[in-house]
Amino acid sequence: MKGYGPADAMRSPRVAGVTTFLRLPHVTQLEGVDVAVVGLPFDTGLAVRAGARFGPRAVREASLTIRPTYHPAQRVAVFDRVSAIDIGDARVMAGFTDRSLASIEEMLRPMHEAGVVPLGIGGDHTVTLAELRAAAQRHGPLALLHFGAHTDALDVSAGEQVIHSTAIRRAAEEGVVDASRSALLGMRGGVDSADEYDQARALGFTVIAWDELAQLGTGVVAAAVERAGGKAFITVDADFVDPAFAPAVGTPEAGGPTSMQALALLRACRGLDLAGADVVEVVPDLDTSKITAVFAAAVAYELLTLIACAQPAGGG
Helix, strand or coil: CCCCHHHHCCCCCCCCCCCCCHCCEECCCCCCCCCCEECCCCCCCCCCCCCCHHHHHHHHHHHHHHHHCEECCCCEHHHHCCCCCEEEEEEHHHCCCHHHHHHHHHHHHHHCCCCCEEEHHHHHHHCCCHHHHHHHHHHCEEEEECCCCCCCCCEECCCCCCCCCCCCHHHHHHCCCCCCCCCEEEEECCCCCCCHHHHHHHCCCCCHHHHHHHHHHHHHHHHHHHHHCCHHHEEEEEEHCCCCCCCCCCCCCCCCCCHHHHHHHCCCCCCCEEHHHHHHEEEECCCCCCCCHHHHHHHHHHHHHHHCCCCCCCCC
């Protein structure tokens, strides 16, 4: 193992100690770090079911069940390739969207300058806009792969222009995302207007609705990866999967993939040069079973593994 990695479960039980993601060390300096997990406890941008501010805490706790040393599907010893820490949570101001996004961006900017890849745990999908702003300052416009049940590319939602369902449009309009290299994957359910998907396409995004993605599978994701080129960002809205597998999300949408299908599609993103990634929209108070947080923790581990796959063995 190089640099920072999780505590040894053979020496210290997984239920012991301060709860960090995968039991990674809580470190606030960036020297010798490849990946920094950062909590984004913000949910002022939710239009319906609030409570995603508690998502980072729930996902960290759910991650204690993951055995992260070796990923059999990707055939990679994750921490032989990356040094990873849990840097803690960004400071946000509940009820103040602009100030919270600026604070998140301010926290993430030094990570990008230091060559560290931030792995965000939300929080509602509004936080992704701040993450993309920070990454684009260092890397320029990013390719975006968005896995979710909704485009989140509306112009206005609930009378607001910066909210979880508009974040992707704002990112494209601001130029922090290159829509021509980006894909929105998994959309389904009712829409506010008949041309909602066409509006996203008019911005330049490739839109692959779930009915199509279910038929084409990992091949269409691999094609999106090839089209992305350059620096990229993956965002996973937990509503991507069917509510049978992730019921505690901001806007659940029936008829989606299983958690197994979702993880397989994520693994098809191998080869992306990630400047950052996140998993968002977990509302833990709606889920006594905690299966939504378990799914989100698995997603975060998959994202970390994708970053590790892009690194040579034995060094970052």
